[in-house]
Amino acid sequence: MKAVKSQPWNHPKFWPWAAQILVLGLIGLLVAYCGSNLVANFQQKQLSFGFDFLQSQAGFNIGETPIPYQPTDTYAQALGVGIVNSLRIMALGLVLATLMGTGIGIARLSSNWLVRQLGTVYVELFRNLPLLIQLMFWYFAVFLSAPPFEQRIRLLGDLSLSQRGLLLPNFLPRVSLLSWIICIGIGVAIARWVFRTLRRRQLEGEPASPWFMATITVIFWGCIAWVLTKEFPWNLELPAVRNNNITGGLLLTPEYSAILFGLTFYTAAFIAEIVRGGILSVPKGQWEAARSLGLQPNLTLRLVILPQALRVIVPPLTSQYLNLAKNSSLAIAVGYPDLYSVSSTTFNQTGRAVEVILLLMATYLAISLTISLVMNLYNRRIQIIER
Template identity: 50%
Template sequence: MSRLSWSNPSVRSAVYQAVALAAVAGLAWFLVSNTLANLAARNISSGFGFLGREAGFAIGEAPIRYDPQDTYARAILVGLLNTLRVAAAGIVLATILGTVVGIARLSRNWLVARLASVYVELMRNTPLLLQLFLWYALITETLPPARQALELLPGVFLSNRGIKLPLPADHPGFDLAAAGFALAVVLALALAHWMRRRQQHSGDVRPIAHWVVALLVGLPLAGWLAGGAPVQLDVPHLQGFGFIGGATLTPEFTALLFGLVIYTAAFIAEVVRAGIQSVNRGQWEAAESLGLRRGKVLRLVVLPQALRVIIPPVTSQYLNLTKNSSLAVAIGYPDIVSIANTTLNQTGQAIEGVLIIMAAYLAVSLTISVLMNLYNRRMALVER
């Protein structure tokens, strides 16, 4: 019976946890029941049935087909895809820029190091929303109108309506080329993994860069040739007061992406700098004593060790970038927050709209965290 005594720490711990769980459950029940009662008293319907109704509003930028006659559910899906698009592109570009700037801060060149420091301090200490307003104003106010657009390259036009780019025409050959490129990426990753395992077991190091290039070039080229080697492009051209055809990078998307990348890269740069400095100086000296150039020492010796320090805080920056994309509503980019706000204004389903936004960001953030944690676990030191 002594095991069930109050003096037993395990018993007290279980009781405290049960009481805390009951208190949380009771508070949740009170809030939900009170909310439902107030909604019913004001004749406000609740639930997610409105998602099946016709949306009735247009969306200026949709990665999938969308018409105002489509449902609210499809409109919210468009907003989610727009958020994922800018977040994915922002993560890749911010990682590249942040790594370059972080390395530049440690450069032996005084001018390069100082310029990198000025960039980091300026961007980190300026509100992101203010930066977004600045980039959006620069694009829409300083660039010429569509009829006087700047032709940067054949078929590439820059104006205050964004950047117009040529697109491959609708042809099976281009679809096969895209499928070949996707297959090449998968095979290149598999080859890199196999070579890494081989190196760990045998110590044999063999370059694979030429194989990776061959895959990334050869398979898309083979798909393009198998599809008839099409050369037709959908080139944008001026008609009336704007362009038709091709692809468009709108001012809203460009300003949001540019702002997120420039802002987040400054934080990633500091993470990279700290990670590199965490590696013992003796590692540099030992590698340089073998005759390796400074660039190779950084790439082959220092960065692989610094990654164990860099990955966890960089994961937080990826999450911040994704959540900061909600500021898109300030410059008119139709992300999940903007479209959900329009939906709840039309339907009056404010609680459901906020829950949809929260669930979307929660799902995206957890996905990023899981993927980065898996990568961090693979890079961690294995204790024997």
């Protein structure tokens, strides 16, 4: 028998290592090629790299400034305004889309045929239209085509829709908010303890009503807060209109309203499908078993169905939240000064492509990571704990 000479490429580790080195080499070549071109282009156009432009005067106007800003302020301040504006949209959009999506998802499972059909029509309509078209429709065809303020469409009292935007009541925190937070915090802490003790007693077979007692505890501490401060922590401020001047209330600009409505309606259609799928994923036997144990329908939903459905719902819901956060960058199409829009203006004025893109990437990645971190922590809490 002839001895087979061992070749290096017959070694089982050879090809895996060769492939990895090849990939690394190719990436290195690509980076080197692009890097050298970048340097050459920078030299040719006499550009320089650095973030000191952030300290120079921005000089452009921003329509909505939740934090103080004037055109004489720096680019850094302008970008800060953009970030706050983006966060403003994302936060409210997430809450509203979740509420609306859950409602529509449940409506699609309703025992009422008509409600089910309405839910289906909503989902198929809003899911299959580009978000940009929806945004432009809301902005141009709804909010900009609204009548001027003098002929505003009254919704309820002084709440109205006009070219100036949506006029809504405002919730203003009072000074006593801090005392309220402290009191309610103590109440919740004690209620937790009460709940756990009573629940243990209940499980041991003694009569006890943990939910009731816990609620009573929180309400009791709420009363203490009321006695101490003699006012509610929030002031519901209704807008008042005199001679076409608005005082008080919350005026959502057409731009903000358009992007808020667009994002909410679009994302809600996707969330509705996720919620529906999640609830459907719980086997029918669970409903029947809960009923045969004598659980009431609302208890069945809260204690049996929801915990199991949430496990299916949360991972895709996270990716919808991320989509909403990223899609808020479409605000530029309706002229809402969010982070992308301000960055774009900054790029046009300074020509600092690389720096602006790096800042933009870093901010959006940070926001995305924060959302997925929070949602993953929540996801870990609700997942099944296997023994």
